[in-house]
């Protein structure tokens with residue numbers, strides 16, 4: 131059919147002038163943003179270093195140089211990895227358990243409306259309890275080891291993922307379900323090719339929001355009672371008025387959180403590449 | 409007989425009100441026939457197709473397809489729905505491959521048939537595009553490839569070419585006719601465009617305004633093969649169009665008066 135060759139050419143390989151111009155404009159903007167970010171970071175750290183001991187007592191804010199040499203010392207001693215690994219491990223485990231259970235239950239509830247309606251008030255009640263208030267209970271149940279931290283972060287992650295998955299499944303367009311069934315798909319195919327991809331943007335949003343929560347849950351668990359982990363370092367240092375260690379712990383948490391978020395953003399972009407971009 | 413419809417009716421209950429979408433309809437559709445449905449908007453054409461496809465329970469009557477009563481999803485049809493049903497998260501290739509996957513066709517054959525179908529609807533080169541990257545007309549062609557690829561005996565098409573421009577519409581009509589003649593499929597074709605109905609169909613069914621009923625069934629006396637670009641200048645076309653329009657016009661006017 132005429133026009134077909136043109137259409138194919140329109141998406142064909144080779145950079146056209148328009149693509150090149152778009153690329154150039156985009157990379158200029160990205161460079162500007164990168165420079166801006168570096169400037170903001172440098173200004174902030176310099177101001178912190180300058181004001182510490184001059185404007186504000188060092189006891190309250192420590193200083194970037196003290197914090198970085200503390201981190202360096204921990205790194206050399208091996209205690210940095212010792213504490214960081216336990217926190218990351220508890221966070222990851224809590225995240226995985228919470229999101230798996232949340233995802234599966236979300237799918238089930240989304241599929242079976244009556245079950246969802248029966249459980250609704252109880253879920254709402256449980257959801258309304260601040261999960262942090264469960265931490266003491268988890269410590270009684272699971273002890274001060276890693277299990278109680280996993281339980282706190284899993285309970286936070288569970289609700290976020292569960293509610294998003296449930297909403298996502300309810301949001302599926304029935305046309306897609308019917309079309310898939312007529313084409314010969316069974317229940318499992320419908321789940322795999324319609325329910326999950328359609329709910330994906332909801333689920334991914336849920337996962338993205340819940341990773342920082344998982345970290346929060348673990349650290350809170352560590353605050354309350356533990357003998358290892360970043361939360362433990364911060365709590366212990368606070369007791370000793372050792373602000374340098376407190377800040378070093380906070381910097382670690384911030385860096386870890388940022389790395390996880392960047393990874394999630396990339397995952398999201400790839401998984402949702404079928405949606406309209408810009 | 410391909411499709412036998414006996415007293416099929418549909419009432420919707422929506423927000424406490426009952427809507428009579430379709431009054432009992434009787435219709436026999438012969439195997440290999442090309443039949444077109446026309447009627448004012450909201451007269452139940454899509455409702456009837458949904459019932460033949462088994463995605464909508466009837467409130468009365470029976471429908472059988474290829475000798476089997478329809479109860480639940482009817483996998484023996486290919487259904488091009490009125491709204492887009494191409495899965496937006498799969499590429500064009502994956503979308504067309506899907507029914508073959510579901511039906512257990514081996515990989516090599518799947519690849520061959522999908523490639524063939526995409527060539528047939530002129531979408532070669534778009535295998536890896538996502539539906540959002542295509543025009544509305546191109547998405548319709550993906551949907552067409554998707555229902556043709558698994559070779560169902562019966563095609564249900566709900567305003568498949570409504571979104572296309574006049575040129576492309578005529579080309580797609582020509583292509584559909586040649587596929588139909590080559591394969592001997594039964595085609596049930598819903599359209600708003602009476603000229604399109606007369607161009608394509610053996611028989612045209614005119615529905616009355618809501619609640620939908622069959623008002624007139626008219627056989628189009630034109631012989632096949634028909635050329636959609638030329639057939640409208642045939643005097644027999646004009647006669648058939650005239651008769652059908654006389655039946656359809658008052659129904660449309662009635663709809664607008666409400």
Ligand SMILES: Nc1ncnc2c1ncn2[C@@H]1O[C@H](COP(=O)(O)OP(=O)(O)OP(=O)(O)O)[C@@H](O)[C@H]1O
Nearest residue numbers: 420422427429448449450451452453454455456618
């Ligand atoms: N889910 C629903 N709930 C309530 N009423 C409905 C529902 N679906 C359709 N209807 C009603 O049934 C009637 C028939 O709808 P249908 O979609 O079959 O019409 P149609 O002939 O295909 O119209 P069009 O040509 O505009 O596509 C309409 O009047 C509509 O209001």
Ligand SMILES: [Mg+2]
Nearest residue numbers: 453454490566
């Ligand atoms: Mg319709």
